[in-house]
Amino acid sequence: MQEDYINIALADDDEDDRMFFTDAFEDLKIKSKVNTFNDGVYLMDYLNSEDALLPNVLFLDLNMPRKSGLECLKEIKQNPKFKDIAIAIYSTSASEEDIENTFVQGANIYIKKPSDFKTLKKVLSDVVTINWQYHTNNMNKDNFLLRF
Amino acid sequence: MIKKLNNNINFFKTLLYISAFFILLLGALSYRSVSDLTKSGELVTHTYRINVELEQILSYLKDAETGHRGFLVTKDSVFLEPYLNSRERINNNFAELKSLTSDNPTYQSNLKNLNSLINNRLETFKTTLEYENPEDYFDSVKFSNELKKGQKEMDTIRNHINNMIYLENQLLEKRKLDYQSNLVATPLLLFTLLLLTLAIMFLAYLKISKNMKKLNEANESLELFKESANQSEIVSKHGNWTWHVDGNTFNYSDNLYRLLGEQPQSFEPTLENFKQFVHPEDVEQFAHQIEQMMKNVDLPYIYYRVIHKNGTIKHLKAYGKSIVNDDNELILIGTTADITDEITSYKALEERNTELERSNKELSSFNHVASHDLQEPLRKIQTFLSRLEEEEDKLSERGVKYIDRIQNAATRMRVLIDDLLQFSRSNKADKVFEDSNINLLLEAAKQDLAEVISEENVVIKADTFPTIRVIPFQIQQLFVNIIGNAIKYKSKDRIPKISITHQIVDASEDENLNKAKKPFYHKIMFKDNGIGFDNQYAEQIFTLFSRLHNKEEYSGTGIGLSICKKITDNHKGFIKALGTPGKGATFIVYLPID
Known part of the structure; x- marks a missing residue:
């Protein structure tokens, strides 16, 4: 892991969303490395591989074929190897049920996908520059859902 | 009825005991009466026997006297026989008399006196018999004296016996009198008792026949009851x-x-x-x-x-x-x-319920699809549009205008989808009622609307609310929608002012509560100074997708107030709207008090 890069990963089955995501980071003046995965299975295979470069921040879509974001979240939280990964839920909807479940399972923040590219860039910039140590200590259900 | 019968039975028992007692009494009295009669007869016989004995004694003495005189005249010893036998005969009579009068001491002493008198007499006889020849004594003074003495003694005896007979007769009379009074009183008593017993029996008979009648009637109604019980058994299975x-x-x-x-x-x-x-x-x-x-x-x-x-x-x-x-x-x-019918209809009901649940689930998943899945392509359209806007300088003026129009349409679609999502959420089955601080819910609602409230300088004045048992997030939604509605339809001429008041009302005294199920309601009134509306639409505005204004003028979806209606329905409450065009609108929410 190179010190001056932020390693970012996204698991999302939607091609357009993956594109918005990588485009946004290209536009942002943040030194980052972005890895995208087409679903939960690809993501977990990569994370569990020997030479995996573990991301600093992992963005998880919830509705994915084969393995959902919630399942990935559970697996990651059960493995001490991944304890340093900050997990941001990145979903179209923000139903009470989804927020509750992911909060209980230990996700760090919940982002409802913005419908505006400018907002998207701002949100992603904010999230990857959060002092996760500080945020995690003060986390509660009220600031779990990112408001923008 | 049974108690009454028992009472009657006790009554009859008492009557029976009384009658039996009377009959026993009758028997006892009759027995006494008969034995009195017998005794009375016996007494009479007794007296006569005594008298006969006494008379006999006198008669024997007279015989002895007659015989004695005959002997004196004839010196024929044949005449002496009655005299010689008299002592023995009289002794027999005495023995009889003694036994007859053993219970009477006076009589015994009288008898003793009589005995000594008779002895004297017989002694006198003896003396006169000692003369051998009539010549010796006919002219003798001594003899004459002795005869006179005998005569005198005889009179004394006669008197004594007469006296005794008299006394005995008196005693008899007295005793007869005693029994007589008994004998007169007893039949009267017997007759009275007999009449009384008869009366009691007659009374008992009357009572019994009356009871029998009642019993018959009771039996009859019991029969009827049994019949109707049979019928009701058939009808109610x-x-x-x-x-x-x-x-x-x-x-x-x-x-x-x-x-x-x-x-x-x-x-x-x-x-x-x-x-x-x-x-x-x-x-x-x-x-x-x-x-x-x-x-x-x-x-x-x-x-x-x-x-x-x-x-x-x-x-x-x-x-x-x-x-x-x-x-x-x-x-x-x-x-x-x-209960076959009940079970059959219960099963049918259960099936219908399952069906309903299934269709509810379908509806819910449709809502989910409508709200969630539709959001995704819409969001992408909007994101692409926002990226196109970045390249506006490469587009023609007309192109920029079209993009703006597409952006508007997409925004409106988003609002619609969000409202629909909200509406479906207010439909959800898992409603949890909690004792809630309404003041906090109002604050949270204001927070939700903070941006628009500060933009429009809205003035909100609210009473302090008591704790009310509600579904908290729904009541917050209700506040958001009604306040949001008031702001949306504000008058362009004045700063929007909303006053929220609370009071507790008696359902019977509020014309809006004629369908109320509870006696008391919380009445929460939202009054604004917006554009108002014509009261003829007061009902219509709560129906889904109904709008009173052109969407170019006001951006409503026609869902917000439907959600309010749904929420008050969920709380078994009511919502009413009153409008004055140009002046403002009032929304009244009624929530029941348990």
């Missing part, structure tokens, strides 16, 4: 049974047989015979429950199925209660009802 546990005997009502598909009283009522009708799958449990029934006083209902001989299966429900009668016997009294 139930039967009754009693089970004398000690003797193991049963009684089944007619309809119980019908419940088993049999003719009334067509088989012997026993547990074994009944069990033959019980569904094989239920028989074990049935037997177990019957056992339980004997152990406990009260039991819950037991349910089982029976199979008629023609194969029809019926569902029965039974209830039994054990009682102990006056003879200390255990009796189970039970009712068995045919």
